[in-house]
Amino acid sequence: MRRIIKSFPGVVANDNLDFQLLPGEVHALLGENGAGKTTLMNILYGLYRPDSGQIIVKGREAKINSPRDAMQLGIGMVHQHLKLVSTHSVAENIILGLNEPRFFLKMDEVHDRIHELGERYGLPVNPQQKIWQLSMGERQRVEILKILFRESDILVLDEPTALLAPPEIGELFAALRRMASEGRGVVFISHKLNEVLEVSDRITVLRRGRAVDTRRPSETNTAELANLMVGRPVLFKLEKKPFSPGAGFLELQNVEVMGDKGLPALKGISLEIRAGEILGLAGVAGNGQRELAEVITGLRRLTKGKIYVNGLDFTSSSPLDFLSAGISYVPEDRQGVGSVASMTVAENLVLREYRNGPFARNIWLDFKAIDEHASQLVSEFSIMTPDTRNPVQNLSGGNLQKLILARELSRKPKLIVAEHPTRGLDVGATEYVHQRLIQAREQGSAVLLISEDLDEILTLGDNVAVIYEGKLVGLLSAQQASIEVVGMMMAGSSGG
């Protein structure tokens, strides 16, 4: 790919980018969120069209206007958000979009081939199962099999490890190496330094839409890669006062709830969070983290168990009761839950406090007070917005996250439930969020930190709880917790 330029309204996502993939190599694309990795690969896959630049596939210039063109050139992509139809079977998902069979579906032949491919690459799945019955790791296998089924020789995997527990990551890497050894080219997109060093033959680092450098793993190390990725030296240490917890603030006793699909999502969770404690909740996505957060914020009804806040029974309390008890919540879904797109920055900043003084006087709202409050938070959290009357749908993802954090942290909360608080933020903003969470802890707030990023949990957390299939499989102090131990637990082993 030569001199690729792609801009979106307001940003240049790819700025004169060059990228070269050789057959038989695993080539990592490393960069922060928003560095342009996914954009570049979406261009290769025909989802986006570049403003200018050239793509050369197997020695010939290629015009890729749609994914169909890409597939005909032997390019396949596993997207970060898996693209599967959950009500269809594995086999139906795999054959979708193929030209063969022309009309009638012959499923038996398809099933046989899926078995065969699965065995060859160590990616076993049952082709007749429906997707919703599979774990995240199995779903990802389906995505990879989809590409292998098409006999593609260029494979692009966008952040494939985000959904996996460490042992599954090992299996994935083995499959990738096997594909490369057969002469296929594999692009591995990631922002995790260790993984990139472990699996790839070459690493290209992107920063702000430009390719900064390409290295071999043997020639480099994490510190240098981090430096290239961020553009300045990165501190890996955070200043944190010693752990001295206060009284218990929130207690769950044997809590059970149903998930959105009507299946049990939490199965007997008991947990206590104390003032001045950061409790990290580790787990592979989809094991009950969101449901747990919703229980603690009153948004999901219990089918069994009890919740106590400050010693009071909150089992059947409304979301408003939890809110008023000083529980802040940074939800995973920032657009759908955490903010109201068409309303202004100022209105969103009082979304959870509008009913209280000084913002409300009897039935009326005081917009002067609301605007002043907004101006103060916008500057304190450096939210980039032309003014406080700007609808939040115009904010970038990172800015929207800052707005939500500003709102939730400025309430002087007793407990902060932070769900993936730094996802999608650049390194500077991530550091800032980490500092604010530690600051909140030092001011005596309890923090429940839910994250897929084990490093984040281990550096910030005083204690680490591990969740697997709706059950807590371990509770460790930060000293006891290592990536290996927690990783094993995340995969369902209850550890030592």
Place this chain on the structure above:
Amino acid sequence: MTSVLGYTVRWERRLHAPLGLRFGVPVLSVGLAFVVGAAVLAANRVDPLRAYSQISMVFLTLSGISQALSIGAPVLLIAVGLAIGFRTGFWNIGAEGQYLMGAVGATWIALFVPDIPPTLVVPLMAMGGFVSGAAWASGPALLKARLGVNEVLTTLMTVYIALQLVFYLTLGPWRDPLVPAFAGTAPFPAYARLPRIPGTSIDPSITIGILIAIVLYQLMQRSRVGFEIRVVGESTSAARYAGIRYLRTILLGMIISGGLAGLAGMVVVSGSAGYLRAEIAVGYGFTGIIVAWLAGLNTLAVIPATVLFSGLKVGADVLQTTSGVPEAFTVLFQAMIFIFVIVGELFRLYRFRIIRTLSA
């Protein structure tokens, strides 16, 4: 993103809708409807220029304006209510049924509740109309809020049910004993009729409607309840997150929406009609949807939109008698305005650019 002859239309979301577009889009929509309407008229061998000049006379003569105002009141009330209801995300398209039930409630008080002091009859009728309309709307509202039943379908079904109820009442127990050949109630006594504004043939309901529109506008923009309604309409999950009582808010929106439609029914039976007949269902409920939409769900903007629509309706009635243009022309015209308005919405939200597609 389909490209034609190497060119692609690209849309970008606007950060701010320019003020000009906020007014321009509705005005242009109406203008385009006039252009297409002219073609339709011409195809039916009606001279569009003559037709439009007759329609414009409605807005220029006193009798035309007073006629427009008298049919304007129900449309205004319905559209104001719908604007609030739509804001809560509740797609009430059954205002016609709530309007009919409001008329039924008002009629019951006017004719069948004995011993009300005459001065209290009209206020009680207004209350009866409001309550009946709101109650009729609360069924679909509860079904939606509690069980997630699609309200577009249920509210529409209730229009047909309400219509059959009116047929039943006016052919059965409420039929005027003096004119048994007719499906309708007896004429209301004078104390059950809205008084006329002295010197005109119109009643004061339009002014009450305008007052309600202004008050609701203030409430939506500046009050806590208005804030809650706006959040609920945008996202129910965000509303729950904000600690807003979803059920209560959506029911409130529905009560305002159905209640004002019911009040519109009362205004018609107590004002211009003076009896209950199924013929009062002339489609105000559907006109109200379009008016609310044309006004961008802003209750203040509903006022001029209503004036326009009721003027058009009166004008179309004139055309019917002078040129034989079918009554349905109004509905057709309104549908065209509606289509242009929803398409025009895009130009308010997006900027369109035609770009040359990469030919590398």
Place this chain on the structure above:
Amino acid sequence: MSEVVAAVLARAMETGTILLLAALGEIYAERSGVLNLGVEGMMLLGALGAFGAAHLLGNAWAGLAIAVLIGAVVSLLHSFMSVTLRLNQVATGLSIYLLGVGLSGFLGKPLVGVTVPGLPVVAFPSVQDALSKVPVIGLVLGRLLGGLNPMVYLSIALAVIMWFILFRTRWGLNIRSVGENPSMADSLGVSVFRIRYICVMIGGSLAALSGAYLILGLLGSWTEAPAAAPVTAGRGWIAIALVILAAWSPLRAILGAYLLGGVEALQYTLQGFQLGIPSQFFTMLPYISAIVVLTSFSVETVRKRIGVPAALGVSYSREE
């Protein structure tokens, strides 16, 4: 007694066919992810076109063909608004509905009082003879195989074919995938736009055909109706409810259609019995049963089992 049963069943099938045709089309539209609330409007335009064409050309079949054509053209407008321009599908559907009411009322005026050729009835005399030897059941079945409108049989065949395509062929897989997860289908080279356009067009054509069958096969004359209650009398909306009752399956739609058609047919039979209940309450029955259907199928446990297309009503654009 079996005569009465046979008559009610025959009537249930004939009225149910109106709903079935419209629902079959709506199933395809919704399976591809487009909620078409304009069914009633498309039915009205189909009825108008069919009636006008049958009158002018003197042939009912020509009327049906014109109706299908009109449905396809109006669908183009609907898909342009909902798929290409990605407008709110409640609003677009409503605009098609109002357009149908307005246009059919406006253009239909000269057709009031006009006569048209009807559709011939189809009978299978030899089968009927054979069946007549079986007591009770034979009589009922015999009635259903003789003297019914051809559209009844046609619509059953159509339902079977449409079921087969939807669940057993590549086209069907493409359609279902687009309605469940358009971005995935797109990333695999399935054209979301083309499939949605085609499905909406199938939906519109069948809705229009349903309107044509209603006017030519059952009503036989065009009447001037108030805007609040056009000649299709809300059947397009009931058909949308039927789609939910049928859980988006063309085969189950057959049963559901005859069930709802039966409710409508029952009112004529019950009115004949002089029960002392005013006829208006019978006329309400189809609408009430539609609400009951919608309500019972919205209960969460049921809804999870029937599987609404996940992307229903959600517009798709690649770069957002």
